[in-house]
Amino acid sequence: MQRVAATSRLRRLLAVAVTAATVLWPLSGQAGATAVPPAATGADARNWLQRIHNAASQRNYQGTLVVTANGSVSSSRMAHYCEGKQYYERIDMLDGQPQRVYRHNDQVLTLWPAAKVARIEQRDVVALFPAVLSGSEDQLFERYDMLAEGGDRVAGLDAAVFLLRPRDTHRFAQRLWAEQGSGLLLRADVLSPDGRVLETAAFSEVTIGVKAQPESVLVPMKKLDGYRLVRDTPQRTALETEGWRLKAPVAGFNQVSCVKRSLEPAGDGERGASADVLQAIFSDGLTHVSVFIEPYRPERHRAGAGAVGATHTLMQPLGPHWVTVMGDVPMGTLKQFAAALERLR
Amino acid sequence: MNRDVPTDPGQQRQALSALMDGDGSAADDALRGWRDDARARADWHAYHLIGELMRSDDVQCAPLHDAQFLSGLRVRLALEPVVLAPAALTRPDASARPGRSSRTWVRSMAVAAGFAAVAGVLVVMRPGGPEGAAQDRSPLLANQGVAPSASAAAPGTEGRLIRSAELDRYLAAHRQYNNTSALAAPGGVLRNAAATAPGR
Numbered sequence: 001m002q003r004v005a006a007t008s009r010l011r012r013l014l015a016v017a018v019t020a021a022t023v024l025w026p027l028s029g030q031a032g033a034t035a036v037p038p039a040a041t042g043a044d045a046r047n048w049l050q051r052i053h054n055a056a057s058q059r060n061y062q063g064t065l066v067v068t069a070n071g072s073v074s075s076s077r078m079a080h081y082c083e084g085k086q087y088y089e090r091i092d093m094l095d096g097q098p099q100r101v102y103r104h105n106d107q108v109l110t111l112w113p114a115a116k117v118a119r120i121e122q123r124d125v126v127a128l129f130p131a132v133l134s135g136s137e138d139q140l141f142e143r144y145d146m147l148a149e150g151g152d153r154v155a156g157l158d159a160a161v162f163l164l165r166p167r168d169t170h171r172f173a174q175r176l177w178a179e180q181g182s183g184l185l186l187r188a189d190v191l192s193p194d195g196r197v198l199e200t201a202a203f204s205e206v207t208i209g210v211k212a213q214p215e216s217v218l219v220p221m222k223k224l225d226g227y228r229l230v231r232d233t234p235q236r237t238a239l240e241t242e243g244w245r246l247k248a249p250v251a252g253f254n255q256v257s258c259v260k261r262s263l264e265p266a267g268d269g270e271r272g273a274s275a276d277v278l279q280a281i282f283s284d285g286l287t288h289v290s291v292f293i294e295p296y297r298p299e300r301h302r303a304g305a306g307a308v309g310a311t312h313t314l315m316q317p318l319g320p321h322w323v324t325v326m327g328d329v330p331m332g333t334l335k336q337f338a339a340a341l342e343r344l345r
Numbered sequence: 346m347n348r349d350v351p352t353d354p355g356q357q358r359q360a361l362s363a364l365m366d367g368d369g370s371a372a373d374d375a376l377r378g379w380r381d382d383a384r385a386r387a388d389w390h391a392y393h394l395i396g397e398l399m400r401s402d403d404v405q406c407a408p409l410h411d412a413q414f415l416s417g418l419r420v421r422l423a424l425e426p427v428v429l430a431p432a433a434l435t436r437p438d439a440s441a442r443p444g445r446s447s448r449t450w451v452r453s454m455a456v457a458a459g460f461a462a463v464a465g466v467l468v469v470m471r472p473g474g475p476e477g478a479a480q481d482r483s484p485l486l487a488n489q490g491v492a493p494s495a496s497a498a499a500p501g502t503e504g505r506l507i508r509s510a511e512l513d514r515y516l517a518a519h520r521q522y523n524n525t526s527a528l529a530a531p532g533g534v535l536r537n538a539a540a541t542a543p544g545r
Contacts (some may be wrong), residue, residue, distance in 0.1 A: 291377070
């Protein structure tokens with residue numbers, strides 16, 4: 001089991017973050033057959049995963065989310081409603097600069113009330129529909145074992161605990177807490193190979209089965225007076241079309257999407273908003289890696305590598321191009337992606 | 346009070362800047378400046394403000410508030426009786442200055458300790474890969490206020506990556522695809538919850 005004592009952050013000058021993440025995690029990997037925890041058998045594991053997935057989209061719930069990583073804590077209020085095939089979501093950041101996110105199906109609106117900026121995006125809906133799930137689920141079980149770890153209590157609710165343990169070193173393990181009744185994910189930890197918690201996301205309180213209030217999402221989505229509207233419209237493309245490829249695939253990761261986009265908000269002329277960035281997305285069914293390619297601008301780009309929580313990032317030049325590889329995977333995996341990237345023309 | 350050789354202001358500024366970048370070799374100059382020279386303190390504060398502004402769009406702190414905090418801290422420090430001079434802060438060359446009375450030494454250590462407390466809060470990290478922007482003296486602040494030693498040992502930090510508005514843009518673009526996971530929301534939402542700054 002584990003105990004994560006974490007964190008307090010006071011803002012600005014007074015910020016002294018104390019991280020005490022103690023993880024006592026009996027690693028069962030070495031001993032093989034002798035130390036296999038109560039296994040969630042294939043069907044059972046799939047069943048739970050399906051429940052987690054369905055609960056997330058089809059239940060009505062609201063609560064407070066807390067994300068803890070590297071000693072920093074950020075929390076947000078969120079609500080999710082489902083009415084028929086309509087999905088509504090509202091997220092209110094409680095720390096730092098005010099930020100609100102509203103989602104109606106694939107339309108996502110992000111508001112920064114202080115800066116009076118509103119960003120409108122259209123997102124892929126793949127994951128909203130369980131029928132699409134099967135593919136990534138199969139892929140997931142090729143790369144991870146799902147182990148049942150008994151029960152626990154999160155946000156006042158009884159939860160079943162599972163460990164998704166990777167079968168190789170290219171990815172991180174995740175421990176999941178799913179509410180017994182509904183299957184709603186109450187907490188998810190990303191774990192490093194030596195069992196440290198890299199990042200925890202959890203509900204500190206949540207109510208499942210609330211009354212749907214779609215108007216609480218739809219009304220604010222129309223109230224944009226005084227906001228500067230920014231449209232985020234990634235254009236679908238393919239890595240090969242843009243003259244790139246991975247000369248060697250990275251184990252377990254399939255390309256799921258590739259878009260051309262501007263990372264600069266529209267209207268931001270001073271830095272050259274026209275600079276298009278190519279983003280290729282690779283998924284192993286549980287987590288994903290983004291490879292960003294753009295023209296190299298020495299005055300702006302600085303090579304580096306590091307992590308924010310579980311999200312690792314590697315930035316380096318590749319000839320006249322600048323490559324940023326990012327994902328919740330070990331640095332070695334990012335390096336593989338970077339090394340495999342090849343210019344076709 | 347000031348028995349030390351007066352330092353050239355330019356040199357002092359450089360010492361401050363170096364200390365901000367985590368270079369302690371000129372800490373003496375920097376500490377002295379911070380103790381004796383109100384303008385050095387103002388510069389120190391301005392450097393941090395610049396660093397913070399460069400670091401992120403997510404800055405709305407009132408500079409006056411910081412200044413008040415710092416001057417308040419100094420007043421409080423001056424009033425604070427020194428019970429114990431922290432041994433960890435003893436520098437090898439401290440013994441090589443027999444001219445100082447122990448009282449002065451204790452007093453300056455108290456200021457140094459206060460300085461270190463502030464410096465510890467405002468950790469400075471530098472961007473750049475192994476080949477590093479070694480000459481780059483632009484002050485940039487790390488996202489979290491952890492002491493340098495703690496941050497070096499902190500789990501999960503593999504390198505010199507700074508949470509900046511720039512990085513946030515990549516993060517935001519990356520996290521839009523959280524729904525490619527079999528878990529989807531709220532895992533995706535959970536992970537998405539980290540705030541990002543709007544572009545200016």
